Amino acid sequence: MVSVDEGEDLEEKKLLGSGGYVFAKLTEQEELSANLGVPQIFLANVGRLNESRFSKYYCNKCGKEYPGSAVINYENPNEELGEGVILVEKGEYKCRICTNVIAHYRKFNKRK
Ligand SMILES: [Zn+2]
Known part of the structure; x- marks a missing residue:
């Protein structure tokens, strides 16, 4: 696994999950490997990211958006x-x- 330099070019993306979605910053490489030829990026394909990469998430059950990371x-x-x-x-x-x-x-x- 390539370690990510904080100064690297990170772009905030919406990542879809089965029970909601998250907004997280991805490197270009992570985005490419998670993109399976569809416009959406699925969190399941990205795997585990450091909690500091997340800016907010949306929970379908709560019907609300929360700041920060979901629990991993x-x-x-x-x-x-x-x-x-x-x-x-x-x-x-x-x-x-x-x-x-x-x-x-x-x-x-x-x-x-
Ligand atoms: Zn919830």
């Missing part, structure tokens, strides 16, 4: 899924107020 919970199961694919990390973004899940993400590694 994650674990690193390092679970072998077969065919050399390992589930490295799974996590979720949750609303701070009602704990509604804003988005899930999963990170896989392919064993060489």
Whole structure:
């Protein structure tokens, strides 16, 4: 993973989740890797970002926008899924107020 220099060119983007959306600053590289040829960027494709990158989020259940980051919970199961694919990390973004899940993400590694 490339470490992000704070001085790097970050652009604020809207990232969609299943239970809401967030606004976060992404590097061009992150935006490219999360963009799967559709105009929307999905939080599930971006994975975990430092909380300081988020400016606000919207919770569908509350029907409200909140400043700052949603709560990020994650674990690193390092679970072998077969065919050399390992589930490295799974996590979720949750609303701070009602704990509604804003988005899930999963990170896989392919064993060489
Ligand atoms: Zn909520």
